Amino acid sequence: MPVPAQQVPAQQVLAHGLGGRTDLPLDAVAAIAGGGAAVAATFLVLTVAWKRPRLRADGGRPLPGGPARFLDAPALTAAGRVAAFAATALVVAVAFAGPPTDRRNLAPWALFVTFWVGLVPVSVLFGPVWRRVNPLRALHAGLCRLTRTDPGGRRRLPERIGYWPAAAWLTGFVWLELVAPHRSDPRLVGALIIGYAAVNVALAWWFGRGWFTRGDGFEAYSSLLARMCPVGRRGDGTLVLRTPLAGLVRVTGEAGLAATACVLIGSTGFDGITRTTYWRDNVDPSSIVWGTLGLAAAIGAVAALYWTAMRACAALTGGDPAELPGRFAATLLPIALGYTVAHYFSFFVLEGQMTFILASDPFGTGLNLLGSTGNQVDYGLAGPTLTAQVQVNAIVLGHICGTIAAHDLALRTQPPERALRGQLPVAAVMVVLTCAGLFALLSG
Amino acid sequence: MLVTAVALGTLASAAACGKPADGPGGASGGATPAPAGSSGAPATGTAPAGQTGVTNVEATVTKGKVRTASGRVKVRLGARVRITVTSDTAEEFHLHGYDREMTLAPGKAATLELVADKPGVFEAELHHSGARVFELQVG
Numbered sequence: 001m002p003v004p005a006q007q008v009p010a011q012q013v014l015a016h017g018l019g020g021r022t023d024l025p026l027d028a029v030a031a032i033a034g035g036g037a038a039v040a041a042t043f044l045v046l047t048v049a050w051k052r053p054r055l056r057a058d059g060g061r062p063l064p065g066g067p068a069r070f071l072d073a074p075a076l077t078a079a080g081r082v083a084a085f086a087a088t089a090l091v092v093a094v095a096f097a098g099p100p101t102d103r104r105n106l107a108p109w110a111l112f113v114t115f116w117v118g119l120v121p122v123s124v125l126f127g128p129v130w131r132r133v134n135p136l137r138a139l140h141a142g143l144c145r146l147t148r149t150d151p152g153g154r155r156r157l158p159e160r161i162g163y164w165p166a167a168a169w170l171t172g173f174v175w176l177e178l179v180a181p182h183r184s185d186p187r188l189v190g191a192l193i194i195g196y197a198a199v200n201v202a203l204a205w206w207f208g209r210g211w212f213t214r215g216d217g218f219e220a221y222s223s224l225l226a227r228m229c230p231v232g233r234r235g236d237g238t239l240v241l242r243t244p245l246a247g248l249v250r251v252t253g254e255a256g257l258a259a260t261a262c263v264l265i266g267s268t269g270f271d272g273i274t275r276t277t278y279w280r281d282n283v284d285p286s287s288i289v290w291g292t293l294g295l296a297a298a299i300g301a302v303a304a305l306y307w308t309a310m311r312a313c314a315a316l317t318g319g320d321p322a323e324l325p326g327r328f329a330a331t332l333l334p335i336a337l338g339y340t341v342a343h344y345f346s347f348f349v350l351e352g353q354m355t356f357i358l359a360s361d362p363f364g365t366g367l368n369l370l371g372s373t374g375n376q377v378d379y380g381l382a383g384p385t386l387t388a389q390v391q392v393n394a395i396v397l398g399h400i401c402g403t404i405a406a407h408d409l410a411l412r413t414q415p416p417e418r419a420l421r422g423q424l425p426v427a428a429v430m431v432v433l434t435c436a437g438l439f440a441l442l443s444g
Numbered sequence: 445m446l447v448t449a450v451a452l453g454t455l456a457s458a459a460a461c462g463k464p465a466d467g468p469g470g471a472s473g474g475a476t477p478a479p480a481g482s483s484g485a486p487a488t489g490t491a492p493a494g495q496t497g498v499t500n501v502e503a504t505v506t507k508g509k510v511r512t513a514s515g516r517v518k519v520r521l522g523a524r525v526r527i528t529v530t531s532d533t534a535e536e537f538h539l540h541g542y543d544r545e546m547t548l549a550p551g552k553a554a555t556l557e558l559v560a561d562k563p564g565v566f567e568a569e570l571h572h573s574g575a576r577v578f579e580l581q582v583g
Contacts (some may be wrong), residue, residue: 020540020541020566020567020569021540021541021562021564021565021566021567022564022565023564023565024563024564024565024581024582024583025565025581103543275565277515277516280515280516280576280579281515285576286574286575286576346564353461353462354462356461356462357461357462360461370461371461372461372462374464374465375461375462375463375464375465376462376463376464376465376543377462377541378462378463379541379562379563379564380463383563384563384564384583
């Protein structure tokens with residue numbers, strides 16, 4: 001390729017799309033055996049000690065007036081919207097007008113680390129934050145005012161579409177993050193943000209602002225994670241402090257939710273697999289074909305495992321095999337969260353520093369706004385021991401929480417004498433997924 | 445809750461800005477493009493024997509294909525590592541994380557030395573072809 005090296009970043013084969021550093025492999029055998037045993041033991045304990053449903057989707061203790069008023073304050077919403085819009089605008093501007101390589105331009109770091117990974121802790125701790133500040137919603141409101149269109153849209157979005165658009169967007173994003181060539185090119189990042197915004201605002205203009213809820217991949221992702229937030233909203237709108245798993249046990253299934261969870265779990269697993277020496281020695285890491293096939297296979301394998309377990313469960317309980325996968329889909333979310341934390345923890349803490357280091361001189365003009373120009377990543381913030389502990393605990397706890405939520409939901413929706421039998425395939429899949437997840441994420 | 449949020453935010457932003465780059469004499473390069481690590485001397489490709497505590501990594505690139513003894517080089521934290529790369533075309537060698545680079549002239553071996561003081565697995569790649577040369581596992 002006769003291109004000057006200074007202008008086009010080389011095709012890089014980096015984990016999570018950026019950085020070039022990954023975590024040390026762990027003692028995989030011990031972690032896998034321990035993790036699998038912990039999940040199996042959880043299931044056994046549940047069968048003895050948890051015999052009636054305890055999680056109530058509409059439960060929780062109302063927040064005291066002060067905090068509730070603060071969280072619901074319109075001023076907080078306005079401030080959040082302005083901040084999110086300004087930050088997005090800055091990232092796009094820097095993507096196009098800033099330095100040309102990812103080593104000096106903050107845009108790829110802001111997208112792949114700060115936003116994509118940062119969305120997870122923020123949503124789990126503070127609720128559906130992105131829904132509240134989503135800059136695309138602001139753009140849409142502006143467009144509707146300009147074109148004198150009802151923000152409610154021109155056409156109703158069919159209910160059966162559900163989370164499928166979000167599943168598709170997220171698949172596209174993880175493909176970009178894990179497979180696409182030149183993904184860390186700042187100009188490409190800028191173009192993709194604008195393209196994504198344009199398509200979603202146009203769809204929302206047609207289908208109404210409700211599009212963003214399940215059609216905008218990032219807002220849907222944030223809102224799904226927020227179901228595990230200890231602060232939630234009751235049916236009547238009251239803010240409550242609740243058991244984090246209570247948000248997962250809704251009886252009615254939602255279209256595309258299981259697919260969305262499978263994309264999240266499978267893609268993280270795939271990223272882990274590509275880090276193993278086995279993959280590295282046998283597959284050309286820059287091959288788009290192999291990357292795409294591997295990603296599809298990983299997502300497909302998770303989906304196949306889940307659907308097989310649900311079919312077996314339906315056969316054992318006499319439930320409707322078409323209905324079960326949708327009903328239990330939300331119980332996959334803690335697993336997806338566990339994988340995400342395990343996989344991205346050190347990436348967020350270490351490579352995440354790059355966004356702020358580079359923000360000190362966003363346009364490469366020699367500024368030192370934050371006093372951090374020229375700084376380097378402080379690898380001391382997440383050492384190998386801490387990282388390893390977070391990884392193993394996140395994966396095992398994720399599966400344990402998934403097992404608890406699925407067990408509780410089964411007790412609620414299936415005849416009691418059959419519920420236990422029906423849980424066997426689910427428990428088996430949880431153990432298999434725990435071991436596979438630990439293997440994919442932790443082995444060298 | 446507000447207090448917690450503010451404290452978290454402050455902590456995050458304080459921790460997020462990295463640390464000042466090492467001085468010119470530091471063992472690892474800074475975040476800004478480090479002075480090229482290529483030694484001008486015509487290295488022979490084989491390290492003089494008898495030097496204890498130095499791990500030698502050698503790689504040869506011919507027609508875009510990389511040949512190394514092992515795809516992943518494992519060293520202890522704090523070990524000294526000497527990397528020697530020979531390419532048949534002009535190339536730019538880059539070790540991620542440590543951010544060390546060297547310019548490769550066709551057919552000439554280039555060498556850089558470093559102290560492996562950051563734990564993790566780091567990629568070494570060629571910037572023009574994008575080929576992965578090896579991975580350095582420290583820890």
